Amino acid sequence: MKSDVEISQAARMEPIVKIADKLGINEDQIEQYGHYKAKINFKPTDQGKDGKLILVTSINPTAAGEGKTTVTIGLGDAFTELGKKVALALREPSLGPVMGMKGGATGGGYAQVIPMDDINLHFTGxxxxxxxxxxxxxxxxxxxxxxxxxxxxxxxxxxxxxxxxxxxxxxxxxxxxxxxxxxxxxxxxxxxxxxxxxxxxxxxxxxxxxxxxxxxxxxxxxxxxxxxxxxxxxxxxxxxxxxLLKDAIKPNLVQTIEHTPAFIHGGPFANIAHGCNSILATKAALHFGDYAITEAGFGSDLGAEKFMDIVSPRLKKTPDCVVVVATVRALKLNGGADKKHLNEENLDALKRGIVNLKRHVEGMQQYGKPVVVAINKFVSDSDNEIKYLADYVANNLEVPGEVITSWADGGKGAVNLAKQVITACDKPAQFQELFAPDAPLTDKMQAIVSKIYGGNDIELSRKAQNALKRIEKMGYDKLPICMAKTQYSFTDDAKSLGAPENFSIHVSDLQLKLGAGFIVALTGKILTMPGLPSHPAALDMDIDENGRITGLF
Structure with a gap:
């Protein structure tokens, strides 16, 4: 079986000017970085009628993998397969996780953005x-x-x-x-x-x-x-x-293996900041495509919530549809299954862990927009497990759900999902704010904890209480709130999986980010400088005298 980088290297890339031409991007708007990458000079004032916006999010990430980016890219290729004018808007990978343990952010298998080695290693700088x-x-x-x-x-x-x-x-x-x-x-x-x-x-x-x-x-x-x-x-x-940032502010244009245009730009962590690609990239995708597909970092409790409450007001556009990605493997892990035995059928663990998906779907439904579930199928998933999950989505969550196989089949593996998403985008739906923009900070945090996390309350440390008083005195207490929380759980305890109940979120500090225009609420133990694992991914990487890279996923 080929690795992701081998699949990427074997793919036939089209010149980036041809990809730009698919979207109607003028030649004078393109700054090429070689043959297959480009910066785009795009100003939001250039906008005409916006396309439909699709936000892809997921259940809480686990060591079992969810493949959110793979699903996002596969969905984009499926739109291309259906003859739709579509553009992706994705985040850039951070070199730290690439060399560490999380991996890159270019998808996997036959649902990748390319050239994946360039994108994961410095990209356009x-x-x-x-x-x-x-x-x-x-x-x-x-x-x-x-x-x-x-x-x-x-x-x-x-x-x-x-x-x-x-x-x-x-x-x-x-x-x-x-x-x-x-x-x-x-x-x-x-x-x-x-x-x-x-x-x-x-x-x-x-x-x-x-x-x-x-x-x-x-x-x-x-x-x-x-x-x-x-x-x-x-x-x-x-x-x-x-x-120093005059070039960095311009969105980057690349392509998928199936030549779907993809804007890749920016990448703040979702457990520290708002976790979404740039507004300029998303606006470009909306302007040049009839459909724009973007993703938010980590699970819906972090990235998607911040997209709705922080990004959308700046974007002046809310999603027309939200796709929640789930896998049998991750749900089994949430249900207490042993990580070493995830390849074995375990319906009991799946039944216990499926509440995690339920809470994510219900959280996204708080915003009033249509929700579709994407079941990302792994080769180890049994037919019984896939059937149980699909039936649960249809009968208990009462939202459309489709099995997706884009890792193995590219765009063809997500055509049915794309059809469901197109139908959802055409449904009339009114966006519902989670809280009033001018609500007190504590009320905003409480709303997120109760409506998205499923918790009871927030608890502010003495340091956080003092910070709140200072923020109120300075007159910044009406800014949006950006919750900094572990991505692995609805709680601030990374080991509390599934859908915990009757818990409080402990806020240790409040930090002003006046340039970004939000206040970061630090919860639990959040590290802003990660460490490398015992076996960093860098140990498996190499390059030969011809410049051919190996071991990059």
Whole structure:
């Protein structure tokens, strides 16, 4: 059986200008990066009538794999198979997980975006540019303090860390400025992974270069000795940082194995930030396609909720249909099955774990838009298990559901799902807000916990309570809330699988992200700089003298 990278390398790619032509993208809007990748000069003011928007999400991710991106790409290829003008809008992979354990973000099998090796390894340099811009700001902050500190910045209250797009636990906590007066002011600092940078969130929420610069100027970098906020605009460097991102803000265009156009741009983590690709990429897909298919990070409790409550108001468009991806394997794991025996039929575990899917579907139905379930079939799934899951969706959830086999069959394996989605998109449906935009922060968090997670309450630590008071005093308490929570559970305990009940979400801190325009609520134990596993994926990767890559999934 061929690996994903072998399938990708064997695929015949069409010149990217031909892919652009399928969507009616003008030649003067294309900046080619070789033959098969391009940046697109697209301005939302160019928009005419928008296409239909399809949001793909899933149950809680597990070690068993859900294949959400594979389903998204397969669904796009199925639309192409049906003769529809469609465009995908996906996130870029972070190098940290690629070299670590999560893997890439280009799909799998015969439902992939290509060239997958380029996309997973630096791509067009967007993440490198973000890393440089972020760390340039960090250097400018410390340089300001070194040369007189006119803004009276308290080094102990600097909130702007440094970043690196590598999983490096050794850098979570560091001491900088050692070496005497010429080496700066000694202080405690730390590194986050690049995708946790507020600049990443800003890039993905900006609608233009001027909007990007304005948002960068609003970023909070720390406080003065008398506890007054210090913004990037106070340093007067928003212009310099923006010019470092002048190319990174442009959406990237590639193709699937079946030559469906795909915009791949940005990738904030969904358990730290809002977890969706850029608004510009989604707007481009909506503008150039009759159907735009996008996905949100992790499960519906994280990425999809944030798409609805944070992204959609900026996008000025809500999904016409939501697809929830589920697998027999993942549901069995949620039902207590042993990870080592997931290839064996286990209806009892499936029956216990299927409540996880039920809660995700019900959570998405809160928004009033049609929901369709995609059952991503693995070769190890038994006929009895697939039948039980399909019957449960039809009889208990009362939403359309289809089995999808795109990993093995490409677009043909998702044609029936595509037909269900097209029908759902044509149904009249009124979007329902989860909470009022100007509701108190605690009410917003409570609504998410009760309506999406299925929990009872929120509990704020003393630190979070003090942060809330500061936020209210500063007048930022009406901003959207971005819940930072484990992706593995509806609760803040990663080991609590299935659909737990009677639980509270523990908020440890509230962080202002003024450039992104939301407040992050940290819950449980959230790491903004992951570590590598005992056997990193990097150990299996290699390249020969001809440049042929092996071991990349």
């Amino acid at each position: 967007d993440f490198d540019a973000l890393t440089e811009a972020h760390n340039t700001l960090a250097a400018l902050i410390d340089n300001h303090i070194q040369h007189g500190n006119q803004l009276n910045i308290d080094p102990r209250q600097i909130t702007w860390k440094r970043v690196l797009d590598v999983n490096d636990r050794e850098l979570r906590q560091v001491v900088i400025g050692l070496g005497g007066r010429t080496s700066g002011v000694p202080r405690q600092d730390g590194f986050d992974i690049t995708v946790a940078s507020e600049l990443m969130a800003i890039l993905c929420l900006s609608t233009s270069l001027s909007d990007l610069k304005e948002r960068i100027g609003k970023m909070l970098i720390g406080y003065t000795y008398d506890r007054q906020p210090v913004l990037v605009s106070n340093l007067k460097v928003q212009g310099a940082l923006t010019l």
